[in-house]
């Protein structure tokens with residue numbers, strides 16, 4: 339795979355770093371799934387020490403990387419290897435250890451305080467931490483450097499090359515057109531706001547059988563994949579041959595469990611289909627969070643919430659959840675696609691979801707740009723929620739305290755959720771030029787879809803930056819029109 343001797347030398351040195359990365363993932367996976375709750379303090383130390391070791395070791399690569407950069411004969415894989423490594427190195431060389439330590443300490447404490455504040459629905463408890471975190475993140479942006487808005491430096495950590503100009507363009511197109519779709523879908527009645535199926539309780543053991551059927555339909559490999567349970571579902575990868583997801587069982591409203599499973603499986607399919615020759619290198623991961631999210635949303639919404647997928651999963655729903663038998667397949671399809679303006683992002687439907695992201699993006703941009711004080715944030719949140727979604731939170735837990743991201747210092751992250759939706763729309767549009775997506779899902783054998791995604795996207799891992807990758811596949815970047823067209827067809831057409 340790698341031929342240039344300077345690169346081969348770094349690849350060998352990178353192996354222990356790759357191993358430390360994987361160990362970190364395994365520690366975190368265990369913490370969220372099976373770890374006894376009493377050992378959380380020690381686990382925090384284990385994770386932090388693993389990260390510090392990794393940081394020390396990666397800084398030892400600085401000379402080799404600058405030497406390799408002088409090579410003139412590098413192929414795409416080798417260029418990608420250096421690009422990804424340099425991004426990592428760049429971060430640790432630009433951010434002073436004191437600032438890194440402050441960020442780590444403040445966000446570790448901040449997350450604990452945020453949990454308490456959310457429980458009591460009292461923003462004032464979390465406020466001093468958010469102020470500190472915003473201040474530290476502004477310092478981080480200054481150290482990293484940026485052109486245009488300082489927020490660009492923070493977004494780039496999650497989505498390489500994305501700028502506020504890109505996101506402003508995408509959101510201005512989305513907001514007006516989504517508003518129109520939302521108004522129409524709410525008055526048309528093709529999809530309900532609420533559905534009686536939301537209220538039925540299910541037995542988690544029976545629901546697990548449905549989820550296992552979904553995994554079978556998605557052809558998840560038994561030898562390299564597993565599913566467990568956690569409060570907040572996630573996907574993690576120890577290597578290209580060990581990818582794990584979690585799902586949730588809340589005991590009612592079964593679609594949350596089913597679509598968590600399908601969503602996370604979408605993330606897992608990406609990780610599992612990365613070219614195995616990239617193992618042990620920093621290229622054996624997704625190129626960005628937005629691209630990663632495009633895969634989960636593609637499988638969750640464009641495939642999972644389709645009539646055709648419902649046709650495949652309905653028999654299992656009916657035999658495992660007795661109350662479903664009272665409802666036709668068409669009714670279950672209406673239930674999984676209900677549209678209702680609501681306060682909580684994680685429960686939002688396809689039509690309203692992006693409004694939640696616009697709100698957080700606007701707030702973060704203002705906070706980092708120094709155009710707004712943290713004190714003003716809860717009120718601005720409520721006003722923006724009313725403006726975009728049409729509902730107003732009654733308390734802080736329903737509003738500003740609902741997401742974990744800020745307490746963990748993940749500022750600049752949110753836009754990637756919408757970028758994922760936009761990209762999923764682009765993949766949906768493009769794949770249909772090569773195969774009949776609906777007929778393929780209806781046939782029960784989705785392998786052609788996985789092959790298509792592997793060849794166009796997955797196998798490359800992080801070789802290409804998200805914008806390079808899009809240019810290769812689509813000839814353009816982050817075009818929101820395909821998502822809009824899909825939503826119009828699904829929610830407004832008469833079929």
Ligand code: MG
Nearest residue numbers: 601605631634
């Ligand atoms: Mg996701």
